[in-house]
Amino acid sequence: MGRNLQTTDRTKLRLRPVDLAREHGLSTQAVRNYEEAGILPAAARTPHGYRTYAPLHAGALRAFLALLPGHGHPTATAIMRAVNEGAVDEAFRLIDESHAQLLDDRRTLGAVEDALRDLDVKTPAPPEPGGTFVGPLARRLGIRPATLRKWENAGLVHPQRDPRTGYRVYDEAAVRDARLAHQLRRGGYPLERIAPLIAHVRTAGGLEPLEATLNDWHARLSARGRAMLSGAAELEAYLRERG
Structure with a gap:
């Protein structure tokens, strides 16, 4: 009472x-x-x-x-x-x-880390003199040359052009971008979600500087969950x- x-x-x-x-x-x-x-x-x-x-x-x-x-x-x-x-x-x-969106964000982070880890542990093939052309790179990745051109149109890779022939030439950074895009595409992620990550890799100057970004990503997801x-x-x- x-x-x-x-x-x-x-x-x-x-x-x-x-x-x-x-x-x-x-x-x-x-x-x-x-x-x-x-x-x-x-x-x-x-x-x-x-x-x-x-x-x-x-x-x-x-x-x-x-x-x-x-x-x-x-x-x-x-x-x-x-x-x-x-x-x-x-x-x-x-x-x-x-909660479903948070879980999806965690899965995205996991896929990105797997892709970066895969790039880190694989020893890249020695660069060809003057860079790699679209055909050899496509064969190395197990994809069609048309796929690489599609990725270029989406801003994922930025090959140079041979001044004499006009052919696409992929330098070391472009090969890295293509390999990262390939890993994320295998994970089922659309091009529009891959492009910002690759842009971040370019801005950071490589894969190593992304460690702090990934740690911060983990912390923000944990903070959201809590x-x-x-x-x-x-x-x-x-x-x-x-x-």
Whole structure:
């Protein structure tokens, strides 16, 4: 009985926009914006038209801010809006999609690391004098020359041109790019997802400088996974409070 009375008293507690804002270092306008976006339930109004919030609104704000780091603003907003509209299953679907995206990102990172590791352990064939032409390189990779030309059009490889014949000539960097593209294509990744990575390899000046980038990628994925756990805990608390 004491617990029910305490809960009843707590639900009647009035909070001003500034009370919610101060707890999280927000502006009162931000709190009002969150309400208008459906992130918070609709506020009650005083006879003079001022907004008044309750602990339920504070719980919604905590849940939203906890969801942000793991899911991003659009998805976190959609999750809270769905919950506040009573569409809890839709909120769970959105959360599942975020987890699926994180898993896909982990698989992409794994494929990139496998491709880089494969490039690192294989001893490349000695470069041909003046570079490698499209036919020999295609045979070395086990692909058709047309595939190399397609990769060139997509920006994955940048062969030079023989000034006398106009034939494509692949120097050491272009051969490396072609081998990396080949490994990632074997992993099933589309050209548009491969191109940014190869551009990064070129900018870094080779494969070794990418180690810090890959470590940072791992750290960011781990941080997202942990943030999703924190967000889930706050959302569960909010769902219990809603009843």
